[in-house]
Amino acid sequence: MELTEARQKFIEAWGKLGSEWGINRTMAQVHALLLISPEALTTEEIMESLSISRGNANMTLRDLINWGLVEKQHKPGERKEYFFADKDVWNIARQVAKERRKRELDPVIKILDELSKVQGDAKDPAFKTFNKSVTDINKLAKNVDKTLETMIKADENWFWSSVLKIFK
C-alpha cells in the first residue's frame, strides 16, 4: 500500500470509529487529516482534501478547537488562518476524556445522585428494583469518573504501566 491510499484509509477508519462513538464523521475526518499532516492546513486545503463545503469546514474546525484538539496558527505576512492538530496521542485521549466527562458523564452522575435519594416503600418490588439499579449504576459511574480524573492528570507511561501491571 502506498502513502496516498494509506492516508485515505486512515481518514475513513477514523471517521467511521468517530461516528460509532457519537462524534460527527466529518469532524473525525478533519481531525484525522490534520493528524497526518506535518504542516498546518488552510480551510481551502481541508475543503479540497475531503470534498466538503466551506461552511462545514468552518463549523467543524470550530468544534475541534472547542474540543481542544486543534489550534489556529497564523503565518507571518499572511491573512489566512492555518489549522494544526496536536499530534501527541496521549494528549488527545486525555482531552477527549476530559470533554466527554464534563459534557456527558457529569450531568448523568448529577441525575443519578438525585434519583438515588428518592424515598419509597421498602416492600414495593418496583421501588426496590429501581433503587438497586440506580444505586449500582451510580457507584459504577463514580468509579469511572475517578478513573478518568486520574487519567486526565496522568503521565502516559505512568498510567499504562500502572494499569497493565495489575493485569499481567
Next chain:
Amino acid sequence: MELTEARQKFIEAWGKLGSEWGINRTMAQVHALLLISPEALTTEEIMESLSISRGNANMTLRDLINWGLVEKQHKPGERKEYFFADKDVWNIARQVAKERRKRELDPVIKILDELSKVQGDAKDPAFKTFNKSVTDINKLAKNVDKTLETMIKADENWFWSSVLKIFK
C-alpha cells in the same frame, strides 16, 4: 420526587446518554425500563410504557438480546413472550465492553496494524507524520484493548479495588 417521576427521569437520562454514545435512544430506553422492572415485561407493556410501535419494540428487543443484555422468558401455560434484563450492573458493563470491543475496536486495530506496516521515505515529512500518528494510535488502542480484555474477565470488586488503589 416520587417513584413514577423518578422512573421516567431515569429512562430519559439513560436514553440521552445512550444516544450520545452511539446507541439508539429507544434501545437505551427499553433497556432502562427493563432495568427498573422487577418482573419480565411483554412487548405490549413495553410499547405502552414508552409509546412505541410494535415493530420498533420488536426490533429493539432483538438488538438488546443480541447485545446480551436482555433475555426472553416464557411463563408456563402462556403463549406470550416476556423480556427480562440482567440487573447486575457489572455484568452489563462487561457485556457492553465486550460487544463494542468486538464490533468497533477490533476492526480498527486490524486496520491500524496494516497501516503501521506501510513503508515510505523516512525523509518525507508526510510519511513521517503519518507513520508516527498511526503507530502511536495503534499502541494506545492496544493498551485499551488489553485493559478491556482484563475487565471483561474480571470480578468487579477485584477490578475496581486494583484500579482505584493505583490512584489513591
Next chain:
DNA sequence: ATAAACTTTCATTATATTTTGAAAGTTCGA
C-alpha cells in the same frame, strides 16, 4: 386442517442530523 394468538418483516413515513453555499460580517492595507 383451521383459526386464534402471537411474532416478525419491511416498504413507507417521519424525524433527526449533517451539509451546503450564498450572503453577511470582519479585518486590514493602501
Next chain:
DNA sequence: TCGAACTTTCAAAATATAATGAAAGTTTAT
C-alpha cells in the same frame, strides 16, 4: 474610507437514521 481577502452564519436542501403499522409468517390448541 474603500475594497479585496478572508471568515462566519444560517435558512434551506440533502442525507442518514429511526419508527410505523399493516401484512406476512409462525406456533399451538383443538
